[in-house]
Structure formats: C-alpha cells, structure tokens
Amino acid sequence: MKLENLISKGTNANVYRDGDIAIKVFNKDFPKTEVLNEALNTSRVEETGLDIPSISEVSIIDGQWAISMNFIEGKILYQLMKDNPDKLQSYIEQMVDLQLEIHSKRSPQLNKLKDKMVRQINSLDCIDNIKKYDLLTRLDGMPKHTKVCHGDFNPKNIIVSNDKLYVLDWVHASQGNASADAARTYLLLSLDDPKAADLYLDFFCKKSQTEKxxxxTWLPIVAAAQLTKNKPEERELLMKWLDVVEYE
Incomplete structure (x- = not known):
C-alpha cells in the first residue's frame, strides 16, 4: 500500500487518509506491544457503545505497524478554540458533557488506572523516595472506582464533525476514578491555556456535582504521572504541581 495523504504528524506515529479509512502508521522502533494494546483498548471502549472511530485492521506497512480505522471528517477542537476564542465557554461545556458520557461507561477488562499510576510514580528518578512514598500513600487512600477514563482527554484528541464531538487516541484508556481523569485534563489544559483550564474545572465540578x-487532591498524583512523558518544556510546572495541594 502506498500512503500519500498525510493528515497528522505525531511523535510516535503519522496518520494518513485512504478514502473513508484513517491509517495510523507507527514509527519503526515503536513497540509492537504498545500498538496491540492501543488496538485492544480502543476495541474495548468501542464495546461500551461510545461513538468512536472503529478499528478495521491491524497490519504491517513497509515494516511499520499500523492501525486502520474509519475516518471522521471534521476539525480538531483545539484549533477551533484558538480560532474562535469567543466560543471558548461553549466548547469547554461540550467537552465536559462528552467526558461525563465517557465516565458513565464501564469496561471491566480495561487496565486499572491506579495500578498504572503506581508503576509510573515508582519509575520516576527525578523525585526522592520520601516524595514517592507521599504520592503513593495519597493514591492508595483515594476511592476505588471503575469508570471508563480516557487518560489523555484534551482538545487535541477531539474532532468536531457536524457539531458532534468524537474522541481519538484511546491508548491510555483505563478504568478508575473520574476525578483523576478530570485532574489530568485540567493539568493538560493548564500547560497550554490556564483560563480554559479553570473554566473546564468549574464546568466539570458543577456538572458532575464534584467538590473542586x-x-x-489528584493533581500531585497526575503531575507525577505526566512527568514520565519526559517533556522538558513541562518539567518545571509539573515539579511545582507535586506540591500544589498540601499533604494532610
């Protein structure tokens, strides 16, 4: 297959369009287990009834692993927010409604979010053992929920098509606490646009009837998890966020 119509370029993969199909082609050195895990996660989320791009094939193209799924014509929500700042509140509200729909679903076979966070915190070498212990103790004391969590829910992973929102990239999907998922979204928004982040948190807490x-209380934990991405431009802010809420 000859791939010519590049529609998105990412760190680990590029996405091409072939008619009604979007083909995500991963870098040659990207682990096979990660590709298969993404395909499996996406399939499990699809089984919940959420309207997401449906996987049709996992294959190898010119020595590179690829996932094929149905193509959704539309615009990335992140770009729409930048192009239409007067509509920011409306976009954020729609985004929260979509996230709450995701949280209303259950998928018992997805990995547990808490287990993943424990592994991430333990893998960090930029914080000392006392800080790790504090974070792991806090995490262990959090309520154990089984809601579907996207794990990377932000405007860059949402496509708007005919006024309907679709979520992409389910590689980090898990089952766990919705407020942990929301804290991560708040953190990701804060790295780019603090005003949008505060607006998001207000809407999420109001609509989900959750105490802000x-x-x-999840913010230090999700900041530690985000540190494992090793993005130099985020490091300074994330290190500050490890202490954003005083430990009790």
Missing amino acids: RYVQ
Whole structure:
C-alpha cells in the first residue's frame, strides 16, 4: 500500500487518509506491544457503545505497524478554540458533557488506572523516595472506582464533525476514578491555556456535582504521572504541581 495523504504528524506515529479509512502508521522502533494494546483498548471502549472511530485492521506497512480505522471528517477542537476564542465557554461545556458520557461507561477488562499510576510514580528518578512514598500513600487512600477514563482527554484528541464531538487516541484508556481523569485534563489544559483550564474545572465540578477540592487532591498524583512523558518544556510546572495541594 502506498500512503500519500498525510493528515497528522505525531511523535510516535503519522496518520494518513485512504478514502473513508484513517491509517495510523507507527514509527519503526515503536513497540509492537504498545500498538496491540492501543488496538485492544480502543476495541474495548468501542464495546461500551461510545461513538468512536472503529478499528478495521491491524497490519504491517513497509515494516511499520499500523492501525486502520474509519475516518471522521471534521476539525480538531483545539484549533477551533484558538480560532474562535469567543466560543471558548461553549466548547469547554461540550467537552465536559462528552467526558461525563465517557465516565458513565464501564469496561471491566480495561487496565486499572491506579495500578498504572503506581508503576509510573515508582519509575520516576527525578523525585526522592520520601516524595514517592507521599504520592503513593495519597493514591492508595483515594476511592476505588471503575469508570471508563480516557487518560489523555484534551482538545487535541477531539474532532468536531457536524457539531458532534468524537474522541481519538484511546491508548491510555483505563478504568478508575473520574476525578483523576478530570485532574489530568485540567493539568493538560493548564500547560497550554490556564483560563480554559479553570473554566473546564468549574464546568466539570458543577456538572458532575464534584467538590473542586477533591479533584485538586489528584493533581500531585497526575503531575507525577505526566512527568514520565519526559517533556522538558513541562518539567518545571509539573515539579511545582507535586506540591500544589498540601499533604494532610
């Protein structure tokens, strides 16, 4: 297969369009287990009834692993927010409604979010053992929920098509606490646009009837998890966020 119509370029993969199919082609050195895990996660989420791009094939193209799924014509929400700042509140509200729909679903076979966070925190070498212990103790004390969590829910992973929102990239999907998922979204938004982040948190807490302070207790934990991405431009802010809420 000859891939010519490049529609998205990423760190680990590029996405091409072939008619009604989008083909995500991973870098040659990208682990096979990660590709298969993404395909499996996406399939499990699709089984919940959420309207997401449906995987049709996992294959190898010119020595590179690839996932094929149905193509959704539309615009990335992140770009729409930048192009239409007057509509920011409306976009954020739609985004929260979509996230709450995701959280209403259950998928018992997805990995547990808490287990993943424990592994991420333990893998960090930029914080000392005392800080790790504090974070792991806090994480262990959090309520154990089984809601579907996207794990990377932000405007760059949402396509708007005919006024309907679709979520992409389910590689980090898990089952766990919705407020942990919300705290991560808040953190990701804060790295780019603090105003949008605060607006998001207000809407999420109001619509989900969640105490803002409770979501904030997750922030040091999700900041530590985000540090494992090793993005130099995020490091300074994330290190500050490890202490954003005083430990009790």
